[in-house]
Amino acid sequence: xxxxxxxxxxxxTGYLHLGGLRTALYAYLFAxxxxxxxxxxxxxxxxxxxxxxxxxxxxxxxxxAGLTYDEGPDVGGSYGPYVQSERKxxxxxxxxxxxxxxxxxxxxxxxxxxxxxxxEAEREGRTFKYDKRCMSIAKNEARRRxxxxxxxxxxxxxxxxGAASFDDALFGHIEIDTAQLDDMVLMxxxxxPTYNFANVVDDHLMGITHVMRGTEYLSSTPKYNLLYEAFxxxxxxYIHLPLVMxxxxxxxxxxxxxxxxxxLLNEGYLPEAVVNYIALLGWNPGxxxxxxxxxELEQSFSLDGLSKSPSIFDKAxxxxxxxxxxxxxxxxxxxxxxKPWLEKALPDWGRDPKRLAELLxxxxxxxxxxxxxxAFIKAMPEYGLELYxxxxxxxxxxxxxxxxxFVEPILRAVEDWTEASLHDxxxxxxxxxxxxxxxxxxxxxxxxxxxxxxxxxxxxxxYLLGKTETLRRITAARERLAL
RNA sequence: GCCUCCGUGGUCUAGAGGUAAGGACAUCGCCCUCUCAAGGCGGCAACACGGGUUCAAUUCCCGUCGGAGGUGCCA
Numbered sequence: 001x002x003x004x005x006x007x008x009x010x011x012x013t014g015y016l017h018l019g020g021l022r023t024a025l026y027a028y029l030f031a032x033x034x035x036x037x038x039x040x041x042x043x044x045x046x047x048x049x050x051x052x053x054x055x056x057x058x059x060x061x062x063x064x065a066g067l068t069y070d071e072g073p074d075v076g077g078s079y080g081p082y083v084q085s086e087r088k089x090x091x092x093x094x095x096x097x098x099x100x101x102x103x104x105x106x107x108x109x110x111x112x113x114x115x116x117x118x119x120e121a122e123r124e125g126r127t128f129k130y131d132k133r134c135m136s137i138a139k140n141e142a143r144r145r146x147x148x149x150x151x152x153x154x155x156x157x158x159x160x161x162g163a164a165s166f167d168d169a170l171f172g173h174i175e176i177d178t179a180q181l182d183d184m185v186l187m188x189x190x191x192x193p194t195y196n197f198a199n200v201v202d203d204h205l206m207g208i209t210h211v212m213r214g215t216e217y218l219s220s221t222p223k224y225n226l227l228y229e230a231f232x233x234x235x236x237x238y239i240h241l242p243l244v245m246x247x248x249x250x251x252x253x254x255x256x257x258x259x260x261x262x263x264l265l266n267e268g269y270l271p272e273a274v275v276n277y278i279a280l281l282g283w284n285p286g287x288x289x290x291x292x293x294x295x296e297l298e299q300s301f302s303l304d305g306l307s308k309s310p311s312i313f314d315k316a317x318x319x320x321x322x323x324x325x326x327x328x329x330x331x332x333x334x335x336x337x338x339k340p341w342l343e344k345a346l347p348d349w350g351r352d353p354k355r356l357a358e359l360l361x362x363x364x365x366x367x368x369x370x371x372x373x374x375a376f377i378k379a380m381p382e383y384g385l386e387l388y389x390x391x392x393x394x395x396x397x398x399x400x401x402x403x404x405x406f407v408e409p410i411l412r413a414v415e416d417w418t419e420a421s422l423h424d425x426x427x428x429x430x431x432x433x434x435x436x437x438x439x440x441x442x443x444x445x446x447x448x449x450x451x452x453x454x455x456x457x458x459x460x461x462x463y464l465l466g467k468t469e470t471l472r473r474i475t476a477a478r479e480r481l482a483l
Numbered sequence: 484g485c486c487u488c489c490g491u492g493g494u495c496u497a498g499a500g501g502u503a504a505g506g507a508c509a510u511c512g513c514c515c516u517c518u519c520a521a522g523g524c525g526g527c528a529a530c531a532c533g534g535g536u537u538c539a540a541u542u543c544c545c546g547u548c549g550g551a552g553g554u555g556c557c558a
Contacts, residue, residue: 316494
C-alpha cells in the first residue's frame with residue numbers, strides 16, 4: 001500500500017465547529033496510525049462566504065487541539081499551494097480536458113433563467129435538473145463564445161441512464177441512478193471551481209489516499225467518481241463520517257449558538273478533554289476505556305470502531321470528562337490555568353489564592369465555574385434565614401443564633417489564624433460543650449459565606465476570609481438572627 | 484416530493500443468531516463527611532413497529548414508521 005495521505009479541508013468561513021474538529025481528528029489519527037501524512041488544505045473557492053481571519057483561527061485551533069499537519073499553507077509541502085484560491089488557475093485546464101472528452105460542457109444560461117426553472121420545478125413538486133440546453137451548442141461555437149469573454153460555467157455531463165456508485169469504507173456500497181443526478185457546475189462564472197470539482201482535482205493532485213468527511217457528501221460522491229473515471233484517475237478510499245448533532249433533529253451549527261471548539265476553550269474546557277470527548281463521539285476503541293491522550297488515540301484508532309449513526313453532542317458528559325481532566329492535573333499546572341479566573345473573581349485579593357485554588361481544584365469541573373464559586377469571598381451574598389435550617393446538621397435559625405454566640409468568642413481568641421489552629425480551637429470546644437459538630441459548623445459556614453455550598457468547610461472558609469472579615473460577618477449574622 | 488443513509492435506556496455506546504442485553508454520562512437513593520463536590524455502594528431506565536428466515540432473533544431479509552443528509556455558480 002502506498003503511503004497513506006489524509007487531509008482536512010475546511011472552508012474558512014468561521015470558527016472550527018465540533019463536527020469539523022472530529023473530522024480533522026479522525027483524518028489525523030488515521031494518518032498517524034498508519035504512518036501516513038496529514039494535510040491541511042483551505043477550500044476558499046467561495047469568495048462571498050469567506051471570513052477574514054478564519055484561516056488563521058482554524059490553524060490556531062488545530063494547533064491547540066494538537067493536530068499537527070505535515071503539509072499545509074503555513075508549513076509548506078511538495079504538493080502546494082495548499083490554499084485553493086492560490087491554485088485558481090490550475091482547475092480550468094482540467095475542466096476543459098473534460099469538455100474535450102465530452103464529460104463536461106460550457107453553459108451560458110443565466111442565473112435568472114435557472115432560478116426561475118428551479119422554483120417552477122419546486123412548485124410542481126419535481127426535482128430540478130438542468131435541461132442540458134447548452135449541450136446542444138456546437139463545440140467550436142461554444143469555444144468562440146467563451147473566448148470572446150461571455151459569462152459561462154462548465155457543467156459536468158451526467159449520463160442519463162445507468163447508475164453511478166462508489167464503495168465507502170464505513171457505509172459500504174452506495175449507488176444512485178444517474179437519471180437522478182443534475183449536471184452540476186464544475187467551474188463557476190467567476191473562474192473559481194466549485195467544491196465538487198476542486199475537491200476531486202486537488203485530492204488527486206495531492207495524492208490523497210483516504211478521504212474522510214461528513215455524510216453530507218455521501219450522496220454526491222457517486223458524481224465525483226464519475227469525474228475520476230472520466231479523468232482515468234485512481235479513486236481514493238472514502239470514509240464518510242456521520243454528523244454531530246445538537247439534538248435529535250438538528251446538526252450542530254454555529255448559527256444556533258452551539259459552541260465551537262474555541263467557545264469551549266474560552267469557557268474553560270481543556271483542549272485535551274474536548275479532543276478526548278469528541279474522539280468518542282462516533283468511535284469506540286472496542287473496550288470500555290474512555291480516557292485517551294492524543295498519542296494513545298493515535299495508537300488505538302481504527303476504522304472499525306466507527307459508528308454509522310449520527311451522534312448528539314452531550315455537554316454534560318464533556319463537562320464530567322473535563323472535570324476529570326482538571327482533577328488529574330498536577331496542582332502547579334492547574335494553578336496556572338485557574339489563576340486568571342481567580343483574579344477575575346477576586347481582583348487584588350491578597351490572602352491566599354493558592355489555598356483557594358487548591359480547594360477549588362476538585363470542585364470546578366470547568367474553569368469558568370471558578371469565579372462564581374469564589375465570589376462570596378469578595379462580597380457576602382444575600383441570603384435567607386432558611387439557610388440555617390438543615391435537618392441532618394440539626395440546625396435551624398434558633399440553633400444558629402445560639403451556636404454563633406458560642407463560637408464567636410472562641411474565634412475571637414484565636415491568635416494564629418491558620419486552618420490548623422482554627423480547627424484545633426473549634427473542634428475540642430464543640431465536643432466539650434456537648435454540641436454536635438454540624439449544629440455549630442453549619443451555621444458558622446452559612447453566616448460567613450451566605451451559601452449552603454462552598455469550596456471548603458467552616459474552618460477553611462474562615463481561614464480564607466481572615467479574622468477581621470470572619471468576625472465582621474459573624475456579628476452581622478448575629479444581628480440578623482437576633483431580630 | 485424525489486434520492487441516499489441511519490434506528491440498543493434521556494445521551495455516548497458494547498453486542499456481531501442462543502447474553503440475567505454490558506459500560507460511561509445524566510438522574511435517583513444510601514454511605515463517607517465541618518457544607519458541596521470527589522469517592523464507595525445501589526436503584527430507575529433500551530433492542531422503534533410489523534412481517535418473514537431459523538430449533539432460536541436485538542443480531543439476517545422485507546415493509547412501515549421515525550430521524551438525518553442531499554436535491555445551490557455553499558461547502
